[in-house]
Amino acid sequence: MAANPSDIPVPAEGIEALVQNRKYAAGFVTDVESERIAPGLSEDVVRLISAKKQEPEWLLEFRLKAFRRWLSMREPHWAHVEHPRIDFQAITYWSAPKSMANRPKSLDEVDPKLIETYNKLGIPLKEQEMLAGVQNVAVDVVFDSVSVATTFKQKLADAGVIFCPISEAVREHPELVKKYLGSVVPFGDNYYAALNSAVFSDGSFVFVPKGVRCPMELSTYFRINERNTGQFERTLIICEDDAQVSYLEGCTAPQRDENQLHAAVVELVALDRAEIKYSTVQNWYPGDENGVGGIYNFVTKRGDCRGRASKISWTQVETGSAITWKYPSCILRGDDSVGEFYSVALTHHRQQADTGTKMIHLGRNTKSTIVSKGISAGHGQQAYRGLVRVLEKAEGARNHTQCDSLLIGDQCGAHTFPYTEIRNPTAIIEHEATTSKIADDQLFYCRARGIGEEDAVSMIVNGFCKDVFKELPMEFAVEAQKLLQVSLEGAVG
Amino acid sequence: MSQLLQIENLHAEVAGKEILKGLDLAVNAGEVHAIMGPNGAGKSTLSKVLAGAEDYVVTAGTIRYQGRDLAALSAEQRAAHGIFMGFQYPVEIPGVSNMMFLKAALNAQRKERGEPELDAGDFLAWVRHRVKQMKMDPAMLSRGVNQGFSGGEKKRNEILQMLVLEPRLMVLDETDSGLDIDALKIVADGINAMRSPERATILVTHYQRLLDHVQPDVVHVLAAGRIVKSGGPELARELEEKGYGWLQQAA
Numbered sequence: 059m060a061a062n063p064s065d066i067p068v069p070a071e072g073i074e075a076l077v078q079n080r081k082y083a084a085g086f087v088t089d090v091e092s093e094r095i096a097p098g099l100s101e102d103v104v105r106l107i108s109a110k111k112q113e114p115e116w117l118l119e120f121r122l123k124a125f126r127r128w129l130s131m132r133e134p135h136w137a138h139v140e141h142p143r144i145d146f147q148a149i150t151y152w153s154a155p156k157s158m159a160n161r162p163k164s165l166d167e168v169d170p171k172l173i174e175t176y177n178k179l180g181i182p183l184k185e186q187e188m189l190a191g192v193q194n195v196a197v198d199v200v201f202d203s204v205s206v207a208t209t210f211k212q213k214l215a216d217a218g219v220i221f222c223p224i225s226e227a228v229r230e231h232p233e234l235v236k237k238y239l240g241s242v243v244p245f246g247d248n249y250y251a252a253l254n255s256a257v258f259s260d261g262s263f264v265f266v267p268k269g270v271r272c273p274m275e276l277s278t279y280f281r282i283n284e285r286n287t288g289q290f291e292r293t294l295i296i297c298e299d300d301a302q303v304s305y306l307e308g309c310t311a312p313q314r315d316e317n318q319l320h321a322a323v324v325e326l327v328a329l330d331r332a333e334i335k336y337s338t339v340q341n342w343y344p345g346d347e348n349g350v351g352g353i354y355n356f357v358t359k360r361g362d363c364r365g366r367a368s369k370i371s372w373t374q375v376e377t378g379s380a381i382t383w384k385y386p387s388c389i390l391r392g393d394d395s396v397g398e399f400y401s402v403a404l405t406h407h408r409q410q411a412d413t414g415t416k417m418i419h420l421g422r423n424t425k426s427t428i429v430s431k432g433i434s435a436g437h438g439q440q441a442y443r444g445l446v447r448v449l450e451k452a453e454g455a456r457n458h459t460q461c462d463s464l465l466i467g468d469q470c471g472a473h474t475f476p477y478t479e480i481r482n483p484t485a486i487i488e489h490e491a492t493t494s495k496i497a498d499d500q501l502f503y504c505r506a507r508g509i510g511e512e513d514a515v516s517m518i519v520n521g522f523c524k525d526v527f528k529e530l531p532m533e534f535a536v537e538a539q540k541l542l543q544v545s546l547e548g549a550v551g
Numbered sequence: 552m553s554q555l556l557q558i559e560n561l562h563a564e565v566a567g568k569e570i571l572k573g574l575d576l577a578v579n580a581g582e583v584h585a586i587m588g589p590n591g592a593g594k595s596t597l598s599k600v601l602a603g604a605e606d607y608v609v610t611a612g613t614i615r616y617q618g619r620d621l622a623a624l625s626a627e628q629r630a631a632h633g634i635f636m637g638f639q640y641p642v643e644i645p646g647v648s649n650m651m652f653l654k655a656a657l658n659a660q661r662k663e664r665g666e667p668e669l670d671a672g673d674f675l676a677w678v679r680h681r682v683k684q685m686k687m688d689p690a691m692l693s694r695g696v697n698q699g700f701s702g703g704e705k706k707r708n709e710i711l712q713m714l715v716l717e718p719r720l721m722v723l724d725e726t727d728s729g730l731d732i733d734a735l736k737i738v739a740d741g742i743n744a745m746r747s748p749e750r751a752t753i754l755v756t757h758y759q760r761l762l763d764h765v766q767p768d769v770v771h772v773l774a775a776g777r778i779v780k781s782g783g784p785e786l787a788r789e790l791e792e793k794g795y796g797w798l799q800q801a802a
Binding site: 497498499500502503504505506507508509510511513517518520521522523524525 | 635641643655657
């Protein structure tokens with residue numbers, strides 16, 4: 059899957075490399091001994107993964123069905139992205155730090171190198187350290203194919219909330235996993251979802267029982283470390299009647315010359331009057347300015363507003379990845395349910411993103427809001443792809459879509475592919491779209507007031523994204539702003 | 552009186568077309584100069600050149616500001632050194648609040664000058680004081696920069712920025728255009744509030760009416776890229792009566 063790295067000039071050492079490292083601060087590699095299986099994908103590999111995780115028979119069956127379906131499917135090519143053919147036999151489907159083999163019981167038993175990795179990324183895992191800061195966030199951290207640690211489990215358990223790696227949920231709460239896994243994204247939903255269903259490794263499981271408001275923000279931090287390894291995480295979040303949770307997800311990977319595949323599936327289920335807020339700050343390694351390396355981020359995220367008056371809200375800030383293919387969606391099944399999608403996506407250098415959402419209105423008086431802000435710089439290519447579908451029974455459905463693109467420079471592109479399918483005449487659908495450039499007169503105006511060019515760009519871009527950032531939890535909003543600033547370095551001038 | 556600005560034989564072009572053709576101008580600290588002249592004479596070009604717009608290219612001549620060559624300074628450095636340009640068409644920056652913009656500007660300037668940055672509390676107190684002085688609604692501080700502002704509000708906002716940033720040399724490019732009489736008075740009050748022995752103002756204007764409220768020390772006529780006549784406040788009134796034709800012929 060590597061793009062013939064030998065054909066591409068190697069960047070100069072020294073200051074160049076230093077500058078690049080500064081640009082992608084998460085690009086380091088952790089030197090841990092890993093247990094990894096040989097590259098390649100077959101039924102045996104699927105069985106091996108399942109065996110390593112000591113999974114029950116029903117889950118193995120789920121994986122095998124998915125794998126067989128995947129074999130019969132073709133890679134989708136409809137997205138507005140270009141990449142060389144992915145060699146699925148060259149990927150390693152399981153990699154875990156050796157130290158995790160004995161399942162450390164507490165954080166004290168976790169390899170200090172792993173803890174150090176997360177400290178470097180600004181994610182302290184020691185609960186007392188977190189309490190000292192402003193955060194009130196429980197974290198699950200996934201390193202390659204396994205979950206390394208989950209914090210505040212006890213405090214959450216006291217409130218009745220289950221927050222653990224999905225592999226642990228399979229062991230401890232099999233009835234819940236069995237009931238909900240694949241119920242929102244079926245194993246054969248699409249090519250990458252089928253692949254994920256066959257080989258998924260770890261991810262987070264959240265269950266908030268009836269009437270419980272989760273007492274703290276939950277967060278999962280994904281890290282790909284090993285070379286030539288794919289990460290196939292699986293996340294499942296369930297909120298029972300009147301329950302609420304806010305969940306955050308962050309991702310980084312080392313800087314490498316070959317492309318790596320990240321194909322996740324996230325399923326959300328909201329029952330009557332439940333609310334799930336799901337926020338992502340995606341900062342996978344984007345590749346260098348010539349498009350060498352970077353993560354292929356092919357992700358299926360879907361929420362099911364299964365209950366009446368339930369609400370699912372997606373907020374994403376996508377600054378990383380060489381290619382992003384991602385459409386966090388809502389199925390508005392329950393009457394009066396609400397779906398929201400707030401997105402900022404940035405493509406710089408040779409990054410490509412095809413992202414958007416699907417809002418499927420099934421219930422009466424269902425409402426959806428889409429706010430998409432796309433920023434393209436350098437040779438970045440970006441597409442917004444959104445579907446609003448209103449079915450026969452969705453009396454009084456409403457959608458408002460706001461889709462804005464900002465271009466920086468004249469080598470980048472922004473494209474909009476809105477789809478609407480209305481089968482109920484009472485639906486009210488609004489779509490607004492704008493495309494603008496950071497104008498020279500805006501930059502000059504800022505500079506004439508003393509604000510330097512890069513700060514001016516970052517300020518203008520942040521202003522452009524304001525409607526989305528205000529949906530993010532505070533600490534994430536600050537992180538997102540910083541990330542945009544770093545990602546845009548050198549975009550002007 | 553010390554000389555703040557000295558322009559000699561300035562030639563400048565935009566998009567390959569020469570607009571300023573040997574302009575001379577000297578401004579002392581403490582003075583207000585009005586620059587008048589017909590459309591296309593180069594008034595806005597002069598403002599842009601002083602502010603450091605890169606698409607305006609100086610092809611000959613010098614500009615000295617506080618004794619140093621201005622050519623060596625970028626637009627943002629000029630701002631930090633006290634040059635303020637009031638825009639004829641202030642630009643909108645959606646989603647960036649006026650407050651945030653002003654704080655970023657003031658602190659960037661302070662940083663460049665080696666002064667400590669103001670914290671949120673001090674800044675807020677300072678900007679509120681100035682808002683009151685400009686008789687503006689404090690709610691406009693949380694609105695996007697010039698976003699959805701009327702023409703008059705934009706111009707008032709320029710003067711507010713000027714009062715907050717406290718520049719040394721103010722170059723106001725047709726700040727009076729598009730203002731009703733009440734707004735004109737408020738803008739004039741803002742300009743007068745900034746008059747001091749250390750500061751100087753260059754008012755680029757078409758009309759006498761601003762000069763009824765801001766008394767200039769010197770009035771210049773700019774025509775065909777050069778200053779063709781200078782005089783006292785009475786020159787402005789003469790222009791109002793006779794127009795520019797007689798001067799252009801003389802030029």
